[in-house]
Amino acid sequence: MKIINSTIEDIDIIFSLYNAGTLLQKKVAQKHWLGFDSTLIENEIHENRLWKIVADNQIVCVFSIAFEDPFIWKEKDKDPAIYIHRIATHPDFRGNGYVKKIVDWAKIYAPAHGKKFIRMDTGSGNDKLNNYYVSCGFNYLGIIATGDAPELPAHYKGGTSSLFEIQL
Template sequence: MKIINGTAADIDIIFSLYDAGTSYQKQIAQKHWLGFDRALIENEISENRLWKIMVDNQVTGVFSIAFTDPCIWKEKDKDPAIYIHRIATHPDFRGNSYVKHIINWVKEYAASHDKYFIRMDTGSGNEKLNNYYVSCGFTYLGIIETDDSDELPAHYRGGTSSLFEIQL
């Protein structure tokens, strides 16, 4: 398994993983993704912030990172942190603990970029997922209400999210 930057050539694969993730979320959770703006993903690719997990030359998962997330993290956004977004795993590869691999990779990446926190959020109400993130090393920080901001993807607007953090 290796983690490398996604490229423009991967865009269809990336969206197919998001679609598969959305279908899965609809089966197991109260909230699900409502689609993503293609320009957002293209921007993350061009800024080398979208990563793909490769196993035997196959894209088995994707995730993005950000260095700011003020709409969700408010005042805490001033901390030197990396934010993980949109983890999506190919259905044939679920159950392989990719989040743990991502965290280990992000820890090394954070250290080389002078970051002291790894943070992520997820739609609130999915206790199984919350417990999984805690088992991966995150501290559960609680639930926040999100604004109805156009800066947020649609599934965030006017809802609640659970916050998670690892202090390095």
């Protein structure tokens, strides 16, 4: 298993994983992804912020990172942090602890880039997912209203998110 940057050649697989993730979210959560603009994904690939987990020459999981997230984290965004977004695991490989592997990777990546926090958010109301993130080492910080900022993806608009953080 290795974590490496995604490439533009991965885009169809990335979107298929997002679609599979959306189907799962619809079954188990109050909120679900509402699709993503291909330009956003392409930009993350070109900026080396979209990552893939490869096992046995197959992409089994993808995730992206950001170095700022002011519309979710507000004043805390001034802290040196990386933000993990859009973790999507291939349905055949769910349950293999990829979030823990991402956390282990981030614990090396973040300080190497001058960051002192690893952060993520998820739609509020999914206690099972919240507890899983805590079991991966995150501290649960509570729920925030996400507002309607046009810079946010559609699934954030007018909702709430649970916030998670690891201080390094």
